[in-house]
Amino acid sequence: MNFRLTAALGIVGLVLVATLLLLTFFSPEDSPSSEGSLFPQLAGVKPEDIDTVEIERENQSPIIFRRTGPQRWIMEWEARDASGQKVPLKAAADALAVNDIVRELLRAKPIQHPELTSNPALHGLQPAGLTVTLRSGDTSARIDIGDVTSGGRAVAFVMIPDKKHPLAINRSVIDPLLSNTQKSGKAADLAKSEGDFRNKNIFPVESFRAEEESQKLELSLVNQQKSFVLEKTSGGWQFQLPKDWGMADVQGDPQSAPGTFTGVRPLLNALTSLRASSKSDFVELPTAEQLKQYGLQNDDPELIQVRLTTKDKETATVFIGKPDTPEPKGDKKEVPLPTGDEKRWVRVEGQPGIIRVGGANLKGLIPLIQNPDPLRDRNLLTVDRARIDGLDLSTGVILRRVGTPPEWKLFGPPTPMEPQAVNTTAVQRMLDLLGERRIIRSFPSPNDAHFAGPALQLEIKVWADAFTSTSDAKAEPKLKDNAKPIILKIGKKEGDAVYVRRILPDGSSADYLLPEKVKLAAAGDTLVDLVATLQKTRLDLLDPNLKTFGSDAVVKLTVSGSVQYELTRSEKPDSGTNKYRWTFAAPDNRKGQSADSETVEEMLRLLGTTQSVSRYINETPTEEQLKEYGLAPNPQLKVVVHLQSGEDKERTYEFGKATADPGYVFARQAGKAIVFTLPKLVMDRFLTSDLRDKSLLQFDATQVVSVQLKGWGKAGFLTELHFTKNKDGAWAAQTPPTPAGYMLDPSKLQAFLDLLSKTKVKAFLDGTSKPEYGLENDKEYLIITLKFTDGTERVLKLGAAADGGAALYAWTSLGGGQFLTLDASPFKPYKDSPGSLAR
Template sequence: ADVLNNPQQYGLETPAEVITLIKETEPRREVKLNVGDTSPGAEKAVIYVTSSDRKEVMAVKKSELDNVKKPLVEFRSRELLSSATGDIQEFALSEHSKNKVVKGPVELKKSGEDRWVYVQPPYGDAQDKGANPAGNDQPPDNVEAVLTDISNLKVENTKDFIQDDAADLGKYHLDPAKNDVLRIEVERTESINTDEKGEKKRQTKKIALLVGISEKVGEKKDQYYAYIDDPKHKDIVALSANSVARLLKLVDKPDALRDRNLVALGGFRKPDALDIQNSYGLLEFRRTGPSSPPPGGASSQETWKLWRGDKVYTVDPATVQALINALTAPNQVKGFVDDPAKKKELGMDKPDAVVRIWIDSLPAEEKKDEKKDEKKDGSKEDKKEDKKEKKPEPKDKDKPAFTLSFGRLYEGHVAVQRQRGDEKTSTVVLAPSTVRDQVFQGPLAYLDKQLPPFNADRFDAVKNVTKLTLTRDGVTYEISRENKPEAPWKIDKPADFAGRTADRTAMETILRDLNDLRAVRIEADKTPEAPKLAEWGLDKPSLKAVVTLTQDNKPKTFEFDFGKETSDKSGVYLRTSLLDMIVVAGNNVVGDLKRELHDPTVFHFDAGKVQEVKLTGWLALQKPLGKNTPLTLTFKRTKGGSGWEVEPKDAIKLQPSRLDDFLKNLSDLKAVRFVAHKAKPSADQELDVDKGALRIELTVAEDKGPRKLTLTVGKEDGSFGYFAISDQLAGDIFDVRKDLFDKVKEKPAYFSGQ
């Protein structure tokens, strides 16, 4: 039915309930809602109302105004100080007794996006974030936990609104003249407005909660009485005793929130400039950009450079990152030093080292204009002047984010004075001595240990290399090849081996090692005087490599001198023409340089072209038969090439597959290792058929005529195989695989399938 505009008819002439809403902030506004009768029914029932804005009678669904019928206490805010942790800009805790402050105050304020500092006591920075303590018997160890506890201070139930406008505070253990009272005061954000200049202005308000902690109350004695400090009202509430337990512990131990990070960067900020002043002088590190992404698409490291005066060095990014990690490791502060006398005792007035850290401070790199490098006629200059690389400087050079001054060691820790920006205050902390070790390192520890390659293509060390000269143990080996990718390496020196083929794998391994050298450490950043070179064995190196690179018929050499082994056995001293430094090279490189250079190939032929196989040996089987000479078996390929004839004919019944497999193994036979070069077999190697050896003689058909090949297999040489000699490797004694000859040496019947 239509609603008549008759307030009296609907109980609105003198309404039973009037709801007044007041907006206190400017512009101030007040509205009223007059609540009248309710129509019969349930689901379709309505409540008749008028308002200060609309005088005519209106019908509103009862369900939309159900809350109006609730008791007034249901509308009261249960939050006491702040509903959101982010609104709290400052807090102070203090315990009062008989109108005196007996503990505290513990007062902290927000000093940046991720920074809180102590106001009282003057402890400096506070720990911003961390893990909450496990129980209520410990104080919170970070500001975030405190803010959470404060924002959780709430009235849990409507029955906990105890008394409005209380006159007798003593009744609720809140009389400051008689009772112990905890005061919790916060400054919280009320609004954030934008001014005429477009700048945001934060409007804040201070509010305090007083908690009577002399006696627990409630049915379970697990609550305290409390009220908001308001000169107009003293509205008493009851809140959980547990909700203030950790805050009470913090008042007992004010230093629980002290920043235990030596350096807290905050967020995703990164250092881009570091200065270290230590016994080696001033080391200035600057981040110069990300490095090229490594294979596999993993995240790339940042690149850094080190300046010492006007000299600039490429540094190892991992070493710089290790320094940053050491300075920024979380929770590494083990103690604090507040006594001025103790600070002086620990050398804070004359620090042994000072580290300055700037964060995201370097200006963006300017893009280079290639046209500037061109002449007016459009051609590029043939010769450019060498320009020293300019050191980038932080925007606020005199205002580093952190200054760390390192003093003396104390009970296994190092004293460090931490100062932020250009602030006058500082904090002295005790940090692990390992941090001191990092800071006290000299410049050599940071230099890039990756040596420059002689070949521009680091992953193809052999490209354009035409010669390798190795001097080791007083013997010089000169190995060369044509400048073609598949050209074989040939030994030119020593003269005794001239013309012999060198081992391709060995050559590639050596060149790859030299082209991708990474030092164990840098020993000196310049070539030292002669006495030091002699001490390191670099005046007359016992091991020397010279690589010749030929491009456009212009050879260029690169030298590597290897000296003595270091005292710690980590490697050997190395001087190279690639840079003016002395480094320590790993022992693995020396091992590769001393490896066998000769091609281990003994035979290489087509097994299908073998025309005759002559085997002489098995002396041990002949002696029981009264014969003192070795047995000789000859296998000749038949004219059709499909089979073999055996001489003597009645010696064995040949199983052709056994002979074919044996020849296949011989067709690409390689030495397991070389025992000696330019040597004659000794008696104990038993390389004489009259002493038990097996001699294998092959005739292979080739275009230029039959080719004769000979191999003599002697005594077993431990786990290496059998001693052997061959006419193809004249003067060499080497080992061949044991499994290839075991059964053949045992008895000739092997070829008959036995």
């Protein structure tokens, strides 16, 4: 029991000692806590309210940051020159870096840490090597920073004026102040220097927005009296110097060689991409020898001056010197930097010292200043193509973009009552050519003679956002007040070039030389003729497309003129062939006869799939002109196609005479005055096709009840066979006339009937029988007579060989009696011997 009491008293004693030790190190008001801000005096102050940041470093010049704008800071410090004298310096600071310091310190809080003591010396705080002061107006807060730790629970030990003992904060709070965020040690030894806080950008705009944010650009070779000046206007970038050079190209040639400049945007992107990489790129107080070495002394013959003014009227003047040439390290050869990584030395007006920068290839800058011609706008049209809503051509063409979605239509005479659909390919090709980039070859002096009298080939008015929008595609849009077009005059041709004058809406004009043949990127770099592509008439721009239809949609066909007939289609497909049957409704002598379905469908297929006219001839022909075309008083051939359904169930085509090219004929569609041409083949199909039904002989073999054959006279006598089918469907020979003992093979007879039922006419023969047909020669003919369950009868007489033995002459009783030819080979065994049907 005494031992237990002793142990208990010992534990209590240890607790008391530990408590006394804690009280020794921490007074109640100074005890570590994770509650509350480090700077209660800045409570409610936002990062953007901090206007000054001061950094004091042991044995170094203080750095003072002063806010000059929402995202702008300048920094002030002192450096020693070659004589050891202190020189005050001021430069633009890295706003992001300064903002990080402010943001982290304002939200910093003390935290608990097991190594924290009340002794400042144990935490590198006596004295502190790094001190930061934040100011917002008259209110300020200061923090001394001592040692920092690394690892998973890295902290920094700090002191603030109203606390008597050290505090611990997360190391991340002070990382924006440190050049090495991984090491542990004294914060002063790890702290950033002036170069770390310098703004690495040379110009006040970011490269990705340089063209949008810039207003004026001046480049000059200071000691060569060479310069050019560009300024952004409402119409784009324009040369102010040289004078009268007009517009500059914004985009430039995407195929230009590296380091060369053909557009304002690539030039600005390159210049504003220049930036320092690290603090070693800054030389605060360069010597005269260094300025000479880097080509930055005032009398250097290749010293480049760049003055960039932003749209906010902020101006930066930068002098660009020579490329940086790193000194070789021993015997090790320097590997040349990639072209885009070329380093150069620059001097920024208003900033101390010189700076080594990279990020752009500037090898083409001096040649550009000496001759800025590559920057001239070589685009005929700079207006956005999507804004173009009208084109007027001196050929009488009026094009407007109307409707929802918008599409191009032809307006104006000679058909003012309704806008016409356009040849989309031709219109798009015109727009492709007008919008093709960099097609201007050169910039000749203005000369009215190039556009006077017959020299003027064409005038085009290009309207952009000029018309009131309308969803009605049939209503011509109205011109907006004060809308003015860009006028293009296509003038004299000289060699392989054409003079073009462009007059902008503000009245300014310029003359250009364009190549006669232009390579169109939109057409796969195809060469197109400049004048021929643009000099279009209404007939060239009318929509050449004809409405198509499927042959299976046609229910009636009426043809009149040189030939006359009318065909109607059956309501349902034939059950045997699953095809529609076509029947003559006219003329009277053929009414009710079958027409050849395949021939009719082929005719309709040819007409229905003729998608476009060959070319338009006359939009408003007179009666006399229609007579010349063979379309008046009546067309030579008129074809009316009646469709099963649709808005325009009746399509009428009129065909006239052959054109100068005999392969084409004049034609038009009923209800439309315009005359066009179509291939003569289309007309000929309706004019000359033999419509007699080549399936004339076909029948349902199951309906045959009697078969009689007579022929085979080459044996010196005629043989007759007669077979009948009983009520049970069995075939039997009838004797006589069938020779006694003839053993019929029913399967062979069925095969013979199947052959007959599917036989198609090879060709129809007009006129009367001829001796060579062999149809009256008992040594040649074979007469086949079929009787059907309905009591009807049909006769087929096979005759002599035709077409060198490939066919047979034949006659059928169908259709009033018709001569024809059939393929010979299927009938050869039956025509050679009566035994072909025997067992």
